[in-house]
Amino acid sequence: MYHTRLSNFPSILLLINGSVQLLVELKADDSHPLHRAIVLSPEFHLPPLEHMSLIGSCNGFICLLNNYYTKNHSVYMNNPLLGEYFKVKLPEWERNVCHVAYGFCFRKAFGQYKILRLVIRKFRWDLPKVAELEVYTVGVDKKWRNVGEVPCPDHLRESFDNVNVNGVVHWLENCTSIYSFNIGTEEVKPLPTPPGLKTASWYLTLAELGNCLCLSDNSHSQYVDIWRMKEYGVAESWTKYCILKDSIQLDIRNDRFDLGKW
Numbered sequence: 001m002y003h004t005r006l007s008n009f010p011s012i013l014l015l016i017n018g019s020v021q022l023l024v025e026l027k028a029d030d031s032h033p034l035h036r037a038i039v040l041s042p043e044f045h046l047p048p049l050e051h052m053s054l055i056g057s058c059n060g061f062i063c064l065l066n067n068y069y070t071k072n073h074s075v076y077m078n079n080p081l082l083g084e085y086f087k088v089k090l091p092e093w094e095r096n097v098c099h100v101a102y103g104f105c106f107r108k109a110f111g112q113y114k115i116l117r118l119v120i121r122k123f124r125w126d127l128p129k130v131a132e133l134e135v136y137t138v139g140v141d142k143k144w145r146n147v148g149e150v151p152c153p154d155h156l157r158e159s160f161d162n163v164n165v166n167g168v169v170h171w172l173e174n175c176t177s178i179y180s181f182n183i184g185t186e187e188v189k190p191l192p193t194p195p196g197l198k199t200a201s202w203y204l205t206l207a208e209l210g211n212c213l214c215l216s217d218n219s220h221s222q223y224v225d226i227w228r229m230k231e232y233g234v235a236e237s238w239t240k241y242c243i244l245k246d247s248i249q250l251d252i253r254n255d256r257f258d259l260g261k262w
Contacts (some may be wrong), residue, residue: 044202056104063104113138163206194227
């Protein structure tokens with residue numbers, strides 16, 4: 001993530017066992033120009049909470065989830081540079097709710113932060129799995145707004161793929177379906193997937209690269225396919241790049257190649 005308010009340096013969140021522990025800033029050490037080191041400066045402030053997990057980060061703010069595996073979990077908005085945070089009021093937990101997941105996004109044109117909440121209710125196994133999408137605009141809404149039913153993302157945990165491209169949030173439903181949420185209009189629409197893609201969804205990862213929507217396919221043992229949508233929304237613009245795993249240096253290679261972490 002980048003802090004655009006007071007710093008131009010990128011920062012990383014350090015997690016231990018899935019829980020947020022520390023936020024550090026990456027700075028170049030110019031004292032040795034031939035061997036520029038990266039200095040970790042843990043000068044930021046996170047809420048004094050246990051069992052924090054990351055929902056997302058946008059424009060210098062972090063959205064955190066605390067005690068997710070209980071019905072009394074809580075969501076916090078945090079400005080780590082100033083050490084300021086506040087608790088977001090959540091709807092009361094209903095008895096027929098079996099799962100919730102969160103997303104976080106930023107509407108640049110209006111300077112608005114929005115928190116997304118997918119609510120999955122108890123369902124019959126012979127029915128399509130759908131979720132209710134609720135939206136909360138920070139500093140504007142007094143309560144969460146239900147904007148309708150949406151296809152449920154695959155492998156849903158505490159947060160879902162909230163890959164932001166051109167002011168639109170994206171997630172995978174399965175290997176044949178990508179869905180988008182327009183942050184401005186709050187409309188949900190399907191997007192075309194790469195032609196002929198039949199890979200199981202647990203091998204696929206959505207990401208943003210060069211302001212383009214990308215999809216990595218890690219189903220092969222020797223290489224990884226990277227699909228890039230060069231022209232947004234145009235199915236024919238999907239372009240495939242093949243990267244040999246042996247070409248990735250060993251100290252950063254991961255058997256579960258994840259484009260979103262590069």
